[in-house]
Amino acid sequence: MAGKIVIIFDFDRTLIEDDSDRWVFTRMDLTQLFRDLRPTLPWNSLMDRLLEEMHVLGKSVDDIADCLRGMPLHPSVVSVVKQAHALGCDLKVASDSNQFYIRTILEHYGIYSCFSEIITNPAVVDKGRLRIFPYHGSAAPHGCDLCPSNLCKGRVIEQIQVSLSESESKRLIYVGDGGNDFCPTLKLAAGDFVLPRKDYPLLSRISKNSNLVKAKVCEWNSSEDLAKILGKLIECMSNEDKISSSTTQL
DSSP states (O other): OGGGEEEEEOIIIIISSSOHHHHHHHHTTOHHHHHHHTTTSOHHHHHHHHHHHHHHTTOOHHHHHHHHTTSOOOHHHHHHHHHHHHTTOEEEEEEEEEHHHHHHHHHHTTOGGGEEEEEEEOEEEETTEEEEOOSSOTTSOOOOTTSOTTOOHHHHHHHHHHHSOTTTOOEEEEEEOSGGGHHHHHTOOTTOEEEEBTTSHHHHHHHHTGGGOOSEEOOBOSHHHHHHHHHHHHHHHHHHHHHHHHHHHO
């Protein structure tokens, strides 16, 4: 009955061990430029500007891909992703990173095909350089004051919920760490789960606004911890659905 479970992962410091944007620009020796430009540009535009600088410095798209393949992704997380996929869970990523970074890393670890959807900022190669664009273009602002202008994850959750018919009766698990994971948390229903990382902004915002959160909250700390909790949660939810289905048939 795990096929009735939809799991949506944030990417940076959740599915992977580090932050993919910072991983690239620090290893390309652009930390100082990042610090200089950070007060002047929104994050999405800043990442595109840093990629332009990498191109000027002679760094190719292949160089960036090689850098990304060094990103740590814990074996226990790889294992639980494969397990959840094999059991029939619908896995998705909702991230403020970008399509190129996420695909490169997940393909490197052999789990890209486990995900039915990657919801993130689009990335294209333009005249030899990698470019990043906002998920929500300037022509269609999302109007949410909880999220950055380029991506409202709450809106993403709403779109996922609309796509699920009532007959499917699917339950959602949202896994995240950052402040921009709070908006999607507020969209979850009473039968859903949110898994915030300990000592990160999402858990802090949930703690301060617990009356607004309908989903059950399960905290996690390390990648090993996340894998164990997620594995047990899938098992428990599947068993609950089996009992419910059996009762309905009586």
